[in-house]
Amino acid sequence: MDNRLKNKNTNNPDVWTAIQHLHKAIAAGGVDPKLLTLVHLRASQINGCSACVYAGVAGGKKAGETDERLHNVAAWRETPFYTEAERAALALAEAATRLQDGAEGVTDEIWEEANAHFTEEQIGAINLEIALTNFFNRINRTIKEPAGRTWG
16 A cells, blocks of 8 residues: 655644644643553544554554454454453544434443443543544545654
């Protein structure tokens, strides 16, 4: 797969600054980085973004995540490897990501389950992680960013 955008470093530096601020805001939300990588990975799988799936696995390993959990996040409902809080975050990620599929989105039940496990600040960070992941998934799919390459 050939990347359509040959030199991403020529983009407006204000964009990179804004993205760095978003990452800082997510990190300040008090959510375990391993959970954020699972959320990132699941949204990226749904969107078919090979670059972000690759980055999600690499980030998960760097955060101390196990191969078993990383390899099974696509089937998290059918596996015993995730806590109830992680399941609530993954359900939220799926519901928020599948909006384009005509799904009903984040239902009250999904929201209430997330609310039972996380503070508002944490839910805000998880929601921002989901949104930022979807943002990058769409950019990477548009420019055909291949797995194994990095931005910046």
